[in-house]
Amino acid sequence: MGSQTALKLPVIDFTKPDLKPGTVVWNLVKSQVEQALQEYGCFEALFHKIPLEIREAILGAVEELFDLPLQIKTRNVSKLPYNGYIGQYPHLSLYESIGIDDPNNMEKVEAQTSTFWPEGNTRFSKTVQSFSKQLSELDEMIRRMILEIFHLEKYIDEHMNSTNYLLRVMKYKEPKTSETQLGLSAHTDKNLLTILYQNEVHGLGVQSNKEEWIDVKPSKDSFIVFVGECLHAWLNGRLKATYHRVMMSGDKPRYSLGLFSFPKGGCIMKAPEELVDEAHPSLYKPFDYAEFLKFCYSEEGRIPKSAIKAYCGV
Numbered sequence: 001m002g003s004q005t006a007l008k009l010p011v012i013d014f015t016k017p018d019l020k021p022g023t024v025v026w027n028l029v030k031s032q033v034e035q036a037l038q039e040y041g042c043f044e045a046l047f048h049k050i051p052l053e054i055r056e057a058i059l060g061a062v063e064e065l066f067d068l069p070l071q072i073k074t075r076n077v078s079k080l081p082y083n084g085y086i087g088q089y090p091h092l093s094l095y096e097s098i099g100i101d102d103p104n105n106m107e108k109v110e111a112q113t114s115t116f117w118p119e120g121n122t123r124f125s126k127t128v129q130s131f132s133k134q135l136s137e138l139d140e141m142i143r144r145m146i147l148e149i150f151h152l153e154k155y156i157d158e159h160m161n162s163t164n165y166l167l168r169v170m171k172y173k174e175p176k177t178s179e180t181q182l183g184l185s186a187h188t189d190k191n192l193l194t195i196l197y198q199n200e201v202h203g204l205g206v207q208s209n210k211e212e213w214i215d216v217k218p219s220k221d222s223f224i225v226f227v228g229e230c231l232h233a234w235l236n237g238r239l240k241a242t243y244h245r246v247m248m249s250g251d252k253p254r255y256s257l258g259l260f261s262f263p264k265g266g267c268i269m270k271a272p273e274e275l276v277d278e279a280h281p282s283l284y285k286p287f288d289y290a291e292f293l294k295f296c297y298s299e300e301g302r303i304p305k306s307a308i309k310a311y312c313g314v
């Protein structure tokens with residue numbers, strides 16, 4: 001599956017003051033986003049608007065959550081397939097993950113927190129909500145830039161209003177052997193946009209156009225951004241969803257978090273007419289995200305390299 005290289009993901013600075021639509025800095029950052037997504041389908045974003053205390057607190061909160069007994073963690077269930085507790089797989093023995101639906105909404109976060117701590121855990125719920133809320137500003141900024149890149153300004157409000165979030169938190173145990181072990185199999189994300197944050201233990205790899213694996217080593221101030229298959233399809237293939245995986249080595253566990261934006265239930269994803277013409281014929285039939293996700297996790301949906309193509313490719 002290709003070899004490891006010394007390539008590096010593009011790093012884009014979102015810490016500039018006054019990064020507002022229409023400004024010179026906005027347009028500059030937008031052109032960097034365009035270039036990075038065209039070439040890699042992902043990039044490293046510098047963003048320290050979320051205070052360091054919150055970033056440190058969220059990593060502590062994730063650790064506290066995974067330290068709970070398994071019978072408590074498995075109380076985590078979700079309406080959407082694979083958004084609840086995942087773990088204890090023989091072929092992915094290092095991996096566990098837990099999903100928090102609608103993490104910007106304090107009431108919903110508190111309700112989910114009480115499934116883990118029936119007496120409540122205010123520190124946990126506050127940290128989750130505050131981290132997600134601030135990170136979703138970065139997600140919105142990037143999606144706004146993407147819509148502008150493709151001259152889809154008239155869809156921005158509708159697009160933003162029809163999006164939900166999932167915060168998925170992950171633990172990868174340290175391998176008990178001296179060899180590198182698979183933490184998470186190579187995959188593309190299925191949603192719109194994903195933003196990842198992690199502790200100091202590296203392991204994320206991203207596949208380049210030439211099928212080489214790029215080691216990703218983000219700093220404390222950076223987040224990794226991926227385009228998912230749903231956004232790829234809605235943009236009629238203009239941006240790609242990049243393959244990535246996690247490989248584990250060393251003697252420390254890796255904790256990571258992903259903020260996943262996805263279309264609200266019932267929204268049918270159909271590429272805007274501006275992106276379909278003779279040079280760019282329609283690639284996908286209109287689809288419902290929840291149905292697509294069900295397909296992805298069915299026997300049939302796990303096999304193809306591109307799930308979206310198999311599900312609704314023209």
Ligand SMILES: O=C(O)CCC(=O)C(=O)O
Pocket residue numbers: 168170184189196198204244245246256257258
């Ligand atoms: O843990 C990571 O850094 C990657 C997680 C990931 O790719 C996913 O959950 O889709």
Ligand SMILES: [Fe+2]
Pocket residue numbers: 187188189194244
């Ligand atoms: Fe992923």
